[in-house]
Amino acid sequence: MITLIAAAAENNALGKDNQLLWHLPDDFKHFKALTSHHTIIMGRKTFESFPKPLPNRKHVIITRQQGYIAPEGCIVVHSLEEALSFVQEEVYVIGGGEIYQQALDIATKIELTRVHHTFEADAFFPEFPLEEWEVVKEVYHDKDEKHQYAFTFQTYIKK
Template sequence: MIILIAAAAKNNALGKDNQLLWHLPDDFKRFKALTSGHYIIMGRKTFESFPKPLPNRVHVIITRQSDYKAENCIVVGSMEEALKVCPENEDVYVIGGGEIYDLALPFADKIELTRVDVSLEADAFFPEFSEDDWKLETSEFHAKDEKHVYNFVFETFIRK
């Protein structure tokens, strides 16, 4: 199953200047729990935003730079190539950024979206998707608290 996983503001904002717009520890925990042990597909800039590769995951990096190298990672030039290097009968997570989500959306079976209750300025956005094509399967509200500046909702969408 191809799964897009993201945290996006009400205006679909994901990040600015290759940085996330918020710090939501519960969202990080959910991301880690869902993606651990799986292949994760990302763009080069998303990969470079990490201090080091994420543990217990196989990193597949999409880049236009034909000579790009990343230790212990698979580097490819397209979404189609990225999907080909991933195991067929396993969950594969697409983790960003905005351009990569756009490329992956037509292939996706599921979207794990953390919808953050704010609209912020950004330069990377999650793609629009139609409720005609997607069914909201689960929705779990989390109120802001001392560790979370914004309210947010964990939403799971399944392609119809």
């Protein structure tokens, strides 16, 4: 199973200047709970936005840079197809925008945290045809002292 997992604003904004646009601790916990002990596939810029590799996950990094050196334990590839050749089990595609776009047609599930706000951004989650996807779960989280924005966890399954 190929799952896209992302937090995107109402205008599909993901980030700007390789940074997230919000701080939502419960979304980080959700991401960790879903992706721990699985393979995560990401673009190089997404990987470089982390201070270090995320614990308890196999990292597959897609880059066009020949000779790119990643930390020990990370796999470097040059295409989504090559990345998928390294996994047999459920895999999570975690960004960025270009990698999500490439994986959208072959994904079977989308775990989307919809942040209820719009932001100026330079990376966006791709538009996807809602008639091809079914929402099977939604959990709303209001803004509070730890979360500046309200958001909804949405799980989509391809029809």
